[in-house]
Amino acid sequence: MLKVENLHVSVEGKEILKGINLEIGAGEVHAIMGPNGSGKSTLSYILAGREGYNITEGRVLFFGKDLLEMSVEERAWAGVFLAFQYPVEVPGVSNIYLLKAALNGMRKFKGLDEVDAMEFISMVKGKMKDLEMDEKFLYRAVNEGFSGGEKKRNEILQMSVLEPSLCLLDETDSGLDIDALQIVAKGVNRLRSPERSFVLVTHYQRLLDYIKPDFVHVLAHGKVVKSGGPELALELEEHGYAWIDKKLAS
Amino acid sequence: MSVLHLPNAHYKSLVSAHEDVLLGDQISWLNGLRKKAADQFSEIGFPSFREEEWRYTNVTPIEKNKFTVPRESGSVDEAFINSVLLEGCYHLVFVDGHFQPTYSTPVNDLPSGILVSALSQAITENEALVKSLLDSVVETPALGFVSLNTALFSDGAIISIEENTAVEKPIQVAFISSKAGALTLSNTRNLIFAQAASTAHIIETYHGVEDECYLTNAITEVVVESNATLSHDRLQAESSKAYHIGGVYSRLDDKGVFKQSNYTFGASTSRCESHAILGEASDCTLNGLYVGEDRQHMDHHTRLNHAQPHATSHEYYKGILNDRSQGVFQGRIIVAQDAQKTDSKMNNRNLLLSDRAEVDTKPQLEIYADDVKCAHGVTVGQLDETAVFYLRSRGADEQMAKNMLTFAFANEMVERIEFKPLRLAVLDELLERFPQTGMKKEWL
Ligand SMILES: Nc1ncnc2c1ncn2[C@@H]1O[C@H](COP(=O)(O)OP(=O)(O)O)[C@@H](O)[C@H]1O
Ligand SMILES: [Mg+2]
Numbered sequence: 124m125l126k127v128e129n130l131h132v133s134v135e136g137k138e139i140l141k142g143i144n145l146e147i148g149a150g151e152v153h154a155i156m157g158p159n160g161s162g163k164s165t166l167s168y169i170l171a172g173r174e175g176y177n178i179t180e181g182r183v184l185f186f187g188k189d190l191l192e193m194s195v196e197e198r199a200w201a202g203v204f205l206a207f208q209y210p211v212e213v214p215g216v217s218n219i220y221l222l223k224a225a226l227n228g229m230r231k232f233k234g235l236d237e238v239d240a241m242e243f244i245s246m247v248k249g250k251m252k253d254l255e256m257d258e259k260f261l262y263r264a265v266n267e268g269f270s271g272g273e274k275k276r277n278e279i280l281q282m283s284v285l286e287p288s289l290c291l292l293d294e295t296d297s298g299l300d301i302d303a304l305q306i307v308a309k310g311v312n313r314l315r316s317p318e319r320s321f322v323l324v325t326h327y328q329r330l331l332d333y334i335k336p337d338f339v340h341v342l343a344h345g346k347v348v349k350s351g352g353p354e355l356a357l358e359l360e361e362h363g364y365a366w367i368d369k370k371l372a373s
Numbered sequence: 374m375s376v377l378h379l380p381n382a383h384y385k386s387l388v389s390a391h392e393d394v395l396l397g398d399q400i401s402w403l404n405g406l407r408k409k410a411a412d413q414f415s416e417i418g419f420p421s422f423r424e425e426e427w428r429y430t431n432v433t434p435i436e437k438n439k440f441t442v443p444r445e446s447g448s449v450d451e452a453f454i455n456s457v458l459l460e461g462c463y464h465l466v467f468v469d470g471h472f473q474p475t476y477s478t479p480v481n482d483l484p485s486g487i488l489v490s491a492l493s494q495a496i497t498e499n500e501a502l503v504k505s506l507l508d509s510v511v512e513t514p515a516l517g518f519v520s521l522n523t524a525l526f527s528d529g530a531i532i533s534i535e536e537n538t539a540v541e542k543p544i545q546v547a548f549i550s551s552k553a554g555a556l557t558l559s560n561t562r563n564l565i566f567a568q569a570a571s572t573a574h575i576i577e578t579y580h581g582v583e584d585e586c587y588l589t590n591a592i593t594e595v596v597v598e599s600n601a602t603l604s605h606d607r608l609q610a611e612s613s614k615a616y617h618i619g620g621v622y623s624r625l626d627d628k629g630v631f632k633q634s635n636y637t638f639g640a641s642t643s644r645c646e647s648h649a650i651l652g653e654a655s656d657c658t659l660n661g662l663y664v665g666e667d668r669q670h671m672d673h674h675t676r677l678n679h680a681q682p683h684a685t686s687h688e689y690y691k692g693i694l695n696d697r698s699q700g701v702f703q704g705r706i707i708v709a710q711d712a713q714k715t716d717s718k719m720n721n722r723n724l725l726l727s728d729r730a731e732v733d734t735k736p737q738l739e740i741y742a743d744d745v746k747c748a749h750g751v752t753v754g755q756l757d758e759t760a761v762f763y764l765r766s767r768g769a770d771e772q773m774a775k776n777m778l779t780f781a782f783a784n785e786m787v788e789r790i791e792f793k794p795l796r797l798a799v800l801d802e803l804l805e806r807f808p809q810t811g812m813k814k815e816w817l
């Protein structure tokens with residue numbers, strides 16, 4: 124589904140990603156772990172199409188197409204979804220309006236009619252119930268004044284409404300208490316399917332107790348320095364990121 | 374002073390030509406007032422852009438266009454008039470500055486305790502009230518446009534709410550310019566009197582037939598007595614070729630509450646003054662939204678005159694300027710020496726959607742008391758790039774994302790409108806300007 128080849132990215136002359144290689148097959152769950160500042164969010168943003176980065180080398184293929192050539196919205200339409208580490212507050216735009224505009228944008232791209240208003244509402248309300256979100260959030264401005272946990276849940280709500288093929292979750296676990304973490308994890312697990320892949324970007328392994336990854340990659344200094352199975356996350360948890368540095372040095 | 378002013382022979386001659394046909398021309402005190410105003414206008418004329426307060430707004434086209442005062446109203450489509458009347462209100466309708474009883478709420482349908490009438494009627498039935506209110510609030514030395522208005526006003530609304538009376542329904546005063554095909558000038562004057570502990574909501578709206586060029590010169594004087602609460606909304610939706618000069622001049626007595634909001638969409642050049650004199654422990658809110666496109670010019674001047682202690686004022690104006698439009702905001706706050714414990718907040722935020730749009734914004738604080746809280750902020754900016762990216766990443770195309778955010782910027786002001794028919798009318802104006810939002814009214 125996704126193939127990242129030798130991706131080099133710099134910002135203001137400073138190289139942040141220094142040759143990332145990653146291959147993600149349909150239905151797989153990958154965890155990308157790494158210390159703060161290792162470039163995890165940068166990688167997520169690059170895949171979602173954020174501007175302001177210099178891609179100096181490499182390419183990214185999504186279902187065989189050049190992802191980097193596509194605009195932000197084209198990527199969304201093609202099935203890329205990024206759950207932001209810091210979801211953006213959008214005063215004046217209600218949650219329901221954004222969800223509807225987003226879903227209709229997606230449907231338009233696929234040549235489908237606009238979603239039926241009644242069906243839409245009941246579908247969204249059902250998903251909110253799963254995420255234990257109060258219906259009043261529908262009419263509140265997107266993320267405005269939401270707590271950290273509410274924002275993260277809202278990201279998962281958008282993801283479940285839009286049903287993307289590739290879900291990138293940037294530190295969705297950070298700032299969540301254990302109850303909220305379980306709810307979010309359940310929301311993600313509900314979306315798992317043979318056609319849908321996940322990239323869980325995280326600093327800690329605790330999210331992976333609830334969402335079982337098939338592969339774990341360690342990102343450090345702008346490179347994937349180690350890849351392995353779920354056991355790699357446990358090793359990291361035990362030894363800390365310094366352990367990676369030591370291993371690299373030797 | 375005199376060197377600053379534009380020649381205005383045409384408008385002086387207008388005044389003398391209409392002397393004997395104006396409302397109340399048999400009444401000597403009114404004739405005296407008009408005469409004084411006419412003399413004042415002869416002396417000061419129209420403001421020049423060389424005056425600090427008029428630096429950014431050039432009224433030369435008004436002078437050049439030689440607007441004339443129609444002696445009666447032109448015809449307007451009935452459907453057009455009905456389309457601008459808000460549901461659930463009492464109505465007073467004026468066309469080209471002349472009262473239209475057919476479209477206005479009959480006196481018999483009004484509740485007791487309120488007077489809602491055209492000045493042309495009140496001048497015979499309630500002369501003393503008119504006399505006590507007229508020219509009682511507007512500050513002197515008056516502006517040329519104010520003098521011209523006093524000298525020439527053809528009609529307007531008088532609304533008086535008796536003590537302890539709460540008016541359930543809002544009162545809409547609609548001013549419509551007809552398809553006259555001529556350059557008409559409407560001078561209208563409104564007098565609003567909220568007596569002690571009364572409550573009312575008044576909505577002024579201005580409309581014109583599209584593509585008509587005319588000049589509206591409209592002044593409203595407001596008195597809010599002790600413990601009265603008055604809301605005043607002003608929707609300016611003139612034809613995009615029109616000129617609109619307006620002013621709301623208010624006086625708040627102790628513990629009076631006044632909330633004045635402007636929604637400016639129309640006219641090629643518009644200027645709106647909103648001035649308030651605040652009594653002890655009164656509370657004044659001045660809000661505004663202006664949305665300009667093409668080459669529209671929209672100027673808002675506010676003045677909060679804190680004359681007495683313990684008063685609070687809140688001011689929030691937002692502007693969106695597209696294409697080559699130009700916005701002006703000048704917010705003046707004057708805190709007199711005796712006005713201790715004044716609490717005043719002013720904020721003006723602007724969104725420039727094009728490289729050629731412009732905004733000139735200037736907060737002006739004159740504080741002569743020492744124990745006061747005054748906060749002011751001004752921003753001029755473009756759309757938040759992060760928010761644009763966020764919306765696009767959810768599948769809104771770039772234009773739609775930008776429109777959504779622009780709409781949202783304005784909608785913050787619209788959401789504050791509690792009276793739904795007005796909120797929807799303002800939304801209509803807004804949605805007309807941002808058709809690509811995909812926004813539907815029923816989602817709001
Ligand atoms: N827009 C930017 N401008 C300058 N430096 C940036 C920018 N974005 C990221 N960086 C830098 O790139 C490095 C990686 O950041 P980030 O991708 O946010 O890491 P992570 O998500 O792993 O904590 C950090 O050193 C950060 O300061
Ligand atoms: Mg990060």
